Amino acid sequence: MKLTLISAVLLLLSIALGIGYYGTRLYEKNIFLGFVTTLLGIIIPFFLFLGFIYFLGLYNNGHPLQFKW
Numbered sequence: 001m002k003l004t005l006i007s008a009v010l011l012l013l014s015i016a017l018g019i020g021y022y023g024t025r026l027y028e029k030n031i032f033l034g035f036v037t038t039l040l041g042i043i044i045p046f047f048l049f050l051g052f053i054y055f056l057g058l059y060n061n062g063h064p065l066q067f068k069w
Contacts, residue, residue: 004056005056008049008052009049012045012048012049012052013045015044015045015048016041016042016044016045017041018041019037019038019040019041019044019045020038020041020042022037022041023035023036023037023038023040023041024038
């Protein structure tokens with residue numbers, strides 16, 4: 001289970017890095033669009049991580065709010 005959690009965190013970090021890199025490239029064309037894309041690079045992986053923890057808790061013991069690291 002911990003290997004799954006580690007791999008999920010690394011996957012989400014790489015997604016955030018990719019979105020953030022794309023966002024910095026957009027700053028050259030449009031500052032607002034680059035700023036929004038950079039924010040999405042933070043928000044999207046965070047909510048995917050929360051969803052992953054929720055469903056992992058449901059899968060393991062049926063109590064997502066009592067997920068044990």
